[in-house]
Amino acid sequence: MKKILLDHIKCKLCGGCVAVCKPLALVVRTGKVHYSPKKCVACYNCEKICPQGAISIGADDEDKD
Ligand code: SF4
Numbered sequence: 001m002k003k004i005l006l007d008h009i010k011c012k013l014c015g016g017c018v019a020v021c022k023p024l025a026l027v028v029r030t031g032k033v034h035y036s037p038k039k040c041v042a043c044y045n046c047e048k049i050c051p052q053g054a055i056s057i058g059a060d061d062e063d064k065d
């Protein structure tokens, strides 16, 4: 599974990615989007919806946890 990568400099905290992330792997906390890889189901809706291009898809993850 490929994790997503967040660019906190590009992110404008619009909340779009949080709204489309059904398993709640993305949350806004203390003025920043936080990502929980363990909850992520790799749908990449967040990457598609981000108007700032702040979310990208990382390399294949060998770590199964
Ligand atoms: S890829 Fe899907 S499940 Fe993972 S953080 Fe993005 S919207 Fe959430």
Ligand code: SF4
Pocket (backbone or CB within 6 Å): 006, 010, 011, 012, 013, 014, 015, 016, 017, 018, 033, 049, 050, 051, 052, 053, 054, 055
């Ligand atoms: S959709 Fe993009 S700009 Fe909006 S909160 Fe998520 S990462 Fe930030």
